[in-house]
Amino acid sequence: MNEAIFDRVAAGYDSWYETEVGKAADQVERVLAQTMFRPSGTRVMEVGCGTGQYTAWLVQEGYTLTAVDVSGEMMAKAQARIAAVGGQVHWWQADISEILNQLGKFHGIFSMTAFEFVPQSEQVLAKLFDCLVPGGCLLIGVIAGNSPWSDYYQEVARKKPTSVFARAKLYTEENIRDWQVGGRLELGQCLFFPPAVATAAEALALEERREGRAGFIVAKWVKE
Numbered sequence: 412m413n414e415a416i417f418d419r420v421a422a423g424y425d426s427w428y429e430t431e432v433g434k435a436a437d438q439v440e441r442v443l444a445q446t447m448f449r450p451s452g453t454r455v456m457e458v459g460c461g462t463g464q465y466t467a468w469l470v471q472e473g474y475t476l477t478a479v480d481v482s483g484e485m486m487a488k489a490q491a492r493i494a495a496v497g498g499q500v501h502w503w504q505a506d507i508s509e510i511l512n513q514l515g516k517f518h519g520i521f522s523m524t525a526f527e528f529v530p531q532s533e534q535v536l537a538k539l540f541d542c543l544v545p546g547g548c549l550l551i552g553v554i555a556g557n558s559p560w561s562d563y564y565q566e567v568a569r570k571k572p573t574s575v576f577a578r579a580k581l582y583t584e585e586n587i588r589d590w591q592v593g594g595r596l597e598l599g600q601c602l603f604f605p606p607a608v609a610t611a612a613e614a615l616a617l618e619e620r621r622e623g624r625a626g627f628i629v630a631k632w633v634k635e
Contacts, residue, residue, distance in 0.1 A: 416528065416575050417461070421484035424462050432606060435614035436627075437464075439601040440523070443629050444552050447599055450474070450519025451546035458507050458539070458551075459525025463489030469521065470498035477501045477517075479510070511538045518544055523552040527579040533590040536632075540593040543634040549592070550631040555600070556581035560626030563606040587630050594632045602626030 417424070427433040445468065453475045460466045460478035466489050469476050478500050480486045486504050493500055503510070508529065520539050526532045540549050554560055561581040568577040584598060603625055604617035 415482040415484070416578055417482040418484040420575060421462065421482060421488060424485065425464075425488070428464070431611045432608055432614060435604065435608070435611040435618070436602060438611075438615070439618050440552060440627055440629075441465075441468075443599045443601045443627075444521075444523060444550065447597065447629055447631050448519065448521055448548065448550045450517075450548055451544065452518030454517050455519040455521060456514070456517045456542075458520060458522035459528075460489050461485045461523075461525075463492035465521065465523050466500065467492055467496055467498075470496070470500060474519070475499075477503060479503045479505055479507055481506045507539075508535050511535065514539075514542045516544050517542055518547045520547075520549045522550070524554065526551050527553055527581055528575070532580070532582070533592065536590065536592045540632055540634065543594075545634055548631050548633045549594075550629065552627060552629045553587075554579070554581050555602070555624070555626050555628045556583040556586065558602075558624040558626045559605045560602060582628070584628055587628060592632045594634045597631045597633065599629040599631075600625035600627065601629070 428437050455469060455474040456477045457466055457469060458479050460480045462485055466478050470493060478489065483504050486502060490502060529535055543549060554564060564576045564579065568574050603621050603623060604614040608614040
């Protein structure tokens with residue numbers, strides 16, 4: 412198993428969602444991803460469950476859920492979150508690239524802000540697509556390359572080489588459109604406000620204008 416690079420940041424990871432910009436970013440990303448995710452049935456896998464921010468939503472939607480994450484520290488936080496709200500999840504601590512041949516079939520596969528950190532993302536996604544039943548969908552959300560947000564995270568990595576973002580690869584819309592994953596590709600974009608925005612209200616006002624380069628991309632491949 413590869414090094415779990417998020418173990419060391421797990422303790423403070425959720426503090427991002429308590430900041431003004433974090434709240435606004437989470438809101439617009441959730442609306443987009445949750446609107447686009449339409450699995451063909453109840454069996455769903457979440458890749459990179461992290462601290463369970465989306466795991467809780469998937470459980471509440473009634474899916475039969477398998478949650479995968481390489482970080483034991485992050486998964487422990489997700490497990491505590493689900494225990495608090497109630498719900499059944501099959502937890503699988505593993506590097507997704509190392510268990511591709513052990514997976515079954517799913518109606519939907521969901522992943523948010525994980526594939527920036529998965530080596531050979533295109534190849535891994537193609538193998539995950541093969542795990543879908545007909546009509547199923549594979550959805551990922553990623554920080555967009557060539558955007559104010561990618562500039563921000565690249566600067567974080569430059570200033571702090573031990574940051575998790577020093578290990579990130581940020582993809583543009585053009586990169587994703589070139590990937591050979593399979594099926595029909597649908598793209599959505601959000602995060603049209605910059606990281607330096609002062610308040611959530613200001614961020615959401617800028618989001619409505621949808622000007623400039625989006626900072627977040629949601630990509631969905633549908634198996635027809």
